[in-house]
Structures are given as C-alpha cells and as structure tokens.
Amino acid sequence: MKVAIIGGGAVGLMTANYLVRNNSSMQITIYDRNKGFGRKILASGNGKCNFMNYKALPSDYNNPEFIKMLSKIASKEDCLNYFNDLGLLFKFDDEGRMYPMTESSDTILSMLMLDFKNVKYKLETIVEKIEVKPDGIVINDNEMYDFAVLSTGSNASITGNKCNDTYKYLSSLNLKMTALEPVLVGLKAYDDIFMLKNTRFKCHLTYYGTQKYEENGEIIFKEDGVSGICVMNASRYYIKDSIMTFDFYPSVSKEELAYKLNARYNTSCNPDYYLAGICHENMIKYLKNKNILKPNAVAMLLKQFTIKIKEPYEMKNAQVSRGGVSLDEVNDNLSLRKYPNIFIGGEMLDIDGRCGGYNLLFAFMCGIAIGKELLRYEGKDK
C-alpha cells in the first residue's frame, strides 16, 4: 500500500514517524514545496520549539468538542509519551510550555525524521492537483496512491507566491471551507501610540472582544499597534472597534500609585523629575506629549491605558490561522467524509489554539491519530 503525505510539517512528519516506528509496510512519500521539511517547527518558540503544553485543555481551542473527539484516538498524554519514547529530553515552565532540553528546534525536527531511510522525499514539489479515481488517488497527474494525508498547514507567516499553493489543490476535492483569518497576531490600534514604539511593558491586559479576555504578560508597542504573547492570545477574540486596556502596575492599587505620584509631585512638578523612577522614559515622553501631567491623571492612565483596536496585522505576521477546511467535512478519525482514504490534520483544519505549544500539540496529536488510523488498514491497529 502506498501513502502520499502532502506537506512535511508537524502533522506530515509525525504521521510518517508513527508509521515507521510501528513497522508499517506502507510505502511513504512526503511531498513538500520547500527545500527541506518543517520550516515552522524550526521557527517555533523563537527557534527553541515550544512543541507542546502539558496544561492544554480542550477549552484552549476554538472547537473544544473536536479536541475531545481527537483525544480519544491521540491525546495530549499520548503525545507526551510518544516524545518520551522517542528519547527526547524535555523541560517545561510554569505555564506548561514544553521545550527540548537542548532548546533547539532542530532536535525535534531531527528526532521526527530518524529512521526515515525508506521514506521517499519529493522536495521542492508543489502539489497542485489531487484526483480521486476508482483505483486510487492521483497526485499531480502522475503518481497514484492508496491513501493521502493532507497536511499543508496554513498561510500564517507565509509570504509571496507560496500563499497560492497551500489550499489550491483542494479545489478538485470540493470541500467546504470556512473563512481564513489571522490569529495569534498583533493588533493594530486607531490611537496615536507612535511614541511608545518598541517599548515593552509587563502588564495586566483586558480585552473586550467576542468575549472578555484577561491575561498577565508582556506587551510590546509597535508603530501602529500592540503585540506580545497576551495580545496574540487576545487576537483569538478579535472584533473590530473593540477596546483593550493595560494595567501597567497590576500589583499596586490606583490609590497607592496616585499617592506615590502625588508625593513625588509635591517635591517637584517637573515631569522628567517626578515621574523618573516610576515610569519608563518613553512613557514620560508620551505623557508629556499628551499633556497628561497631573499625578491623579497619570495614575489613572497607567492603571487603565486604553486603546481602540482597529484590526489584526496581516496573515504573514500571524503564527497561525483560523478557518480552513470545515470540520463538517471530517470524520472522527480525521478522514474526509467524502473520501475516507484521504486524511487531514493540523492547521488546514478550522482549529486554532492559544499561544504556548497548543498548536504544535494539536498538529502532533493529528499526526499520531492519522498514523494509528492508517495502521488499522494493515491490521496493525493498536
């Protein structure tokens, strides 16, 4: 039996790895448009690969029911055990984010590709067409397979012509798609915040989007918007013309802050003097520019800095996308309802999770689940 894996990213490589490690007799061919596999794995976690999150819950995704269903075949624990069995030494932080001990994403990529000696690679090959015929699945008009795995990811963080080939080949399969939107992305603001450009603040963020979202974390001001992990998480609840507020001193009450500012102000009302030691220098410039100089007004602003959100930055700036192949098209075992010999997983599907290892976890869970399902056809189900 022959299987074509379309896309050598997290899902595709995990599927192949699962088959190889379970002594599948399937002939595996992986197609990828790039010169090498796993570009996004390598980019993840700032090159350290935050490959999963041990605290992940179904509610951390836009469709918890789908995650619950997937977990019946391949759960978070299965994924963790799988990496453990592969021999990966890993570590984790208080937020549950997991990284290889080497802090290098190369480690994850090379572990996934260990034992690939019998796997056929078709690199720098764009899959443009898939046809389902009575005797098999034909890729790019020339090769026939018994099974195919669709794992071409999304256009998040992709630029140029490559954006055209991520989903194009799906047209012949006539699948329902949901609208594609960037998520885990910075948000543009209407406000004039230019003076704060490149300034980082640890703060408490509150976002009034499709639902109220709150998180403590670091934000960074950009020329025309804000970014940082908590902003990216908030972007999953984006609605136009919504309000985001930052409390830059979450451990101090507004009254305490005002008291401190007033005490300094009574010594000198020169803002460069009385705000020094309390505010970041760019914030002092910002306050002076906006003529917000009285202690109580300053305290108010620092405890509830408010911006009006215009829109997310573009897909090329996003870590993941929302939308893609509709979940209505997919069976519980990740095969397509219309074509049970074709499996699909990862970012191609309308599933997105929080920032912090949740999206790679989902992709790896899909890879394990698809691998398991393919083994069933060989009578090797586990």
Ligand SMILES: Cc1cc2nc3c(=O)[nH]c(=O)nc-3n(C[C@H](O)[C@H](O)[C@H](O)COP(=O)(O)OP(=O)(O)OC[C@H]3O[C@@H](n4cnc5c(N)ncnc54)[C@H](O)[C@@H]3O)c2cc1C
């Ligand atoms: C900068 C960045 C940082 C990230 N950091 C993290 C993180 O720390 N933790 C986390 O959990 N997630 C992170 N993510 C998200 C995570 O990388 C993705 O969700 C995950 O890689 C999706 O896996 P996938 O297999 O669905 O797609 P991908 O890993 O994107 O793989 C898709 C593959 O398909 C290939 N392809 C596409 N179209 C075609 C075609 N027509 N023909 C042939 N090949 C094709 C692509 O070249 C690619 O290799 C990050 C993403 C980015 C962009």
